[in-house]
Amino acid sequence: MSSLRERNILYARLEEVLGTEPAGILMSHIPTEADLATKRDMTHLESHFETRMDGFEGRMDRFETRMDRLDARMERFEDKLDGFHAALREQTRTYMFTMTGVMAAFASVIVAADFLG
Secondary structure (H helix, E strand, O other), X not given: OOOHHHHHHHHHHHHHHHXXXXXXXXXXXXXXXXXXXXXXXXXXXXXXXXXXXXXXXXXHHHHHHHHHHHHHHHHHHHHHHHHHHHHHHHHHHHHHHHHHHHHHHHHHHXXXXXXXX
């Protein structure tokens, strides 16, 4: 890090050797004290980053908990859906047997009426 006085001395010498424009270009690439991060800056940044990461991890934990609950609900729903399919299959089978019996009985009535009439 260079002080303002040291930067001015360096610029003056560069200006003598290189000229005004090249000296200005070179000096623009040399960082000042304000441009450099200190250990305190880095410690503050680290602390801020850790705080943010802790918050993120907390949100991720809550998200995972919600996903686990949703997964459990989906499993229960699938179980109910399996039960629904079985009941629907059984109801359809019963309906088909009943309708077949009704049709057979109706056909018997028609055949009997034809013989009697």
